[in-house]
Amino acid sequence: MLKLQSYYQFIHSNFRWLLGGFLLTMFSSFGQTFFISLSTGHVRKAFDLTSGEYGSIYMVATLASALTLTFFGRIVDYMSIAKTAIISTSLLALACIGFAQANSLIILVISLYGLRLLGQGMMTHISITAMGRWYAKNRGKAISIVSIGFNVGLAILPVAFIGVSTLISWRHTWLLAAAILVLIAIPAITALLRQERTARGVEPTSTSSHIIQWTSSQMLRDPIFWIAVICLLGPPFISTAIFFHQDYLFTVRNWSVNLFAWTFVMMTLISVLSGLVTGIAIDRFSTIALLPLFLVPLGLGCLVLATVSSSGALVIYMVLLGISTGINSSLYGTLWPEVYGTKNLGSIRSIVTAMMVFASALGPGIVGLAIDLKIGISSQFLTMTAFCFIGTIALMFCSSRYSLRIAKMLADPA
Numbered sequence: 001m002l003k004l005q006s007y008y009q010f011i012h013s014n015f016r017w018l019l020g021g022f023l024l025t026m027f028s029s030f031g032q033t034f035f036i037s038l039s040t041g042h043v044r045k046a047f048d049l050t051s052g053e054y055g056s057i058y059m060v061a062t063l064a065s066a067l068t069l070t071f072f073g074r075i076v077d078y079m080s081i082a083k084t085a086i087i088s089t090s091l092l093a094l095a096c097i098g099f100a101q102a103n104s105l106i107i108l109v110i111s112l113y114g115l116r117l118l119g120q121g122m123m124t125h126i127s128i129t130a131m132g133r134w135y136a137k138n139r140g141k142a143i144s145i146v147s148i149g150f151n152v153g154l155a156i157l158p159v160a161f162i163g164v165s166t167l168i169s170w171r172h173t174w175l176l177a178a179a180i181l182v183l184i185a186i187p188a189i190t191a192l193l194r195q196e197r198t199a200r201g202v203e204p205t206s207t208s209s210h211i212i213q214w215t216s217s218q219m220l221r222d223p224i225f226w227i228a229v230i231c232l233l234g235p236p237f238i239s240t241a242i243f244f245h246q247d248y249l250f251t252v253r254n255w256s257v258n259l260f261a262w263t264f265v266m267m268t269l270i271s272v273l274s275g276l277v278t279g280i281a282i283d284r285f286s287t288i289a290l291l292p293l294f295l296v297p298l299g300l301g302c303l304v305l306a307t308v309s310s311s312g313a314l315v316i317y318m319v320l321l322g323i324s325t326g327i328n329s330s331l332y333g334t335l336w337p338e339v340y341g342t343k344n345l346g347s348i349r350s351i352v353t354a355m356m357v358f359a360s361a362l363g364p365g366i367v368g369l370a371i372d373l374k375i376g377i378s379s380q381f382l383t384m385t386a387f388c389f390i391g392t393i394a395l396m397f398c399s400s401r402y403s404l405r406i407a408k409m410l411a412d413p414a
Contacts, residue, residue, distance in 0.1 A: 010141050017134065018145050020192035024085060024127035025149030027185045029157050030096055030177050031119010032150075033240045033360060036112070038161045039099075041247060042170045047105060051248060055368025058244070061109050062361030065117035066354040072117070073125050073350020081130045082193040086186060088126060092118035093181040100174035116357060125353045128333040132349070133342050134197040137283065139334050144279025147329035148272050155268040212409065213341035216348050224405075228291070228335075228398040229352065231391035233359035235298055235328050238384050239321065241363030245371065252377055255311050263315055267322040274326025287334040288406070291399040292392060294331055297324040299388025306381035332356075339402055 011018060029035050036058075044054050076084055095114025102108040127149070131142040165173040219225050242249065250260065281290055301320035304313050336348050370380055 010138055011145065014142070014197070016192045016195070017130070017197050018142065020081075020085075020189055021127040021131055021142070021146030022149040022152075023185060023189050023192070024123045025146055026153045027089065027092075027149075027181060027189075028119045028123035028127075029150070029153030030181065031092060031115040031117075031121070031123070032153070033120070033364070034154060034243045035157055035161065036115060037244045037246065038158055038165075039170050039174070040244065043108070047108065050372060051245060052368040052372035055244065055364040057105070057109060058112060059361045059365030061112035062116045062357055064113050065121055066358040066361060068117055069121045069125070069354040069357060070351050073122065073353060074347045076126060076129050076346030076350070077344060078346075081126060081196060082190060084126050085123070085189050085193060088118050088122040089181055089186050089189060092123065093178040093186075095119075096174050096178035096181065100171045100178070116361075120360065121353060121357050125349055128353075129346050129349045130193075132333055132337040133345050136337075136342075139337065140279040140282030140287070140330060142279075143333035144275040144282075144326075144330045147275050147333070150329060151268045151272045151275070151325075154271075155265055158264065213343035214348070215344050216351055219340050219348055220351070224398055224401050227394050228402075229355055231295060231395050231398070232332060232335075233355055234295055234384075234387055234391055235324060236356050237359040237363040238298060238302065238387075239325070239363075240360040241367040244364035245367055248371055249377060253309055253311075253314075255314055259311055259314060263318040266315075267318040267325070270319060270322030271325040271329070274323045275329050276326075278327045278330040282330055282334050287331055287338045288399050288402045290327075290331060291335070291402075292396045294327060294395055295324075295388040295391045297321070297327070299385050299392065302381045302384040302388060306378045306385060309378075339406075 040054065043049070044051075047054075049057070091114065095111055095118055098107060098111035099115060102111050127146050128143060131146055132139060135142040161170075161173055164176065168176070214222075246260065249255070278290070297320040301317040301324065304316045304320070307313075308316075336352060337345055340348055367380060371377075
C-alpha cells in the first residue's frame with residue numbers, strides 16, 4: 001500500500017513531465033516493428049516480395065537509421081527536450097505519409113528509414129533520456145511509468161489499425177497516423193515539455209556524486225560495456241523477429257490469429273505490471289543488482305516455443321514475454337545513467353539506442369533469410385534460447401564488475 005501511495009505522490013508531483021514522456025513512447029509506436037508489421041502482407045503483395053526480400057529491405061532501412069541515430073541523437077545534449085521532440089514528431093509524420101504513398105522500392109526504403117529513425121529511434125531516445133537526466137532517486141519509477149506508453153501503443157494500435165484499414169485501406173490508415181501526430185501529438189507534447197524539470201535540480205542519491213561522468217568515447221573503450229550491451233540487444237532482436245514474421249509462425253504452427261490478438265493484450269497488461277514492479281525494485285536495489293534477471297523470462301519463453309507446438313505454447317510465451325518486456329523497459333533506461341553518469345547521457349544513449357535499433361534490424365533480416373533457406377523454426381528458437389542463457393551468465397559477470405567499480409569509487413572518490 002505504501003508503495004502504491006509512493007507512486008501516486010510521485011506521479012502527482014511530476015505529472016506534466018511523466019505524461020509528456022509517456023506520449024513520446026506511445027506515439028513512437030508508429031515507427032515500431034509491431035505496428036509496421038501490420039502492413040507486411042500488403043507491402044509484400046504491392047511490391048511482390050518474399051519474406052526474405054522484405055525482411056532484408058527492412059533490415060537495410062533500420063541499419064541506416066541506427067547509424068544516423070548515433071549522430072542525430074546527440075542533439076538531446078545541446079537542445080531542449082521540447083524542441084527535439086517537436087522536430088522528431090514532425091519528421092515522423094512525414095515518414096508516415098511517405099510510407100502511405102510509396103510506389104517504388106526507393107520510396108519504400110526511405111520511408112521505412114524515417115519510421116525507424118524517428119519512431120523507435122528518436123522518440124524513444126528523447127523520452128528515456130529525459131527521465132534518466134531529470135530523475136535519480138526515482139529514476140526507476142519515472143522510466144517504468146513513461147514506458148507504459150509502449151504497452152498502451154501495443155494494446156490499442158494494432159486493433160485500431162486492423163479495424164480502420166478494413167474501412168479506408170492500409171495506405172489511408174497511415175495517412176491518418178500522420179494526421180494524429182500533427183494534430184494531437186505535437187501540440188500535447190509541446191505543451192507538456194516546454195518547461196523542463198531543471199528548476200527542481202538534481203535528486204541526490206548515495207552514490208550519484210561519486211559516479212564518473214563518462215563520455216561516449218570512454219564508454220566505448222570499456223570492455224564491460226560491450227559484454228553488457230551485446231546481452232541487452234537480445235530482446236529487441238528476438239521479439240522484433242518474431243513479431244515481424246508472425247504470419248509465417250502462425251502458418252507453420254497452425255495457430256489462430258484470434259488467439260494472438262487476446263494473448264497480445266494479456267502480454268501488454270503483464271508487461272505494465274512487470275515494469276512498475278521493476279521500477280520499484282530498481283529504486284530500492286539498483287539496476288546493477290537486477291541485471292542478471294534481464295534475459296531469463298525471454299529465454300524460457302523461447303524454449304517453450306522451440307519444444308511445444310500446441311497453441312498453449314503461445315500463451316506461455318506471451319506471459320513470459322510480458323514479464324521480460326516490463327523488466328527490459330525499465331532496466332534498459334536506468335542502467336546507463338547509473339553506471340556512466342548523466343552529463344553526456346544524450347550522446348551515450350544515442351549510441352545504445354542505435355545499437356538497439358541495429359539489433360531490431362538484424363532480427364527480421366536474419367530470420368527471414370533462415371526461413372527462405374528452410375531452416376526449421378524450432379531450431380531458430382533453440383538458438384535464441386541458448387543466447388539468452390549464455391547471456392544471463394555474462395550479465396552476472398557484468399553485474400559483479402559494475403558493483404566492484406562503484407564500491408571502489410565510494411571507498412576512494414578522489
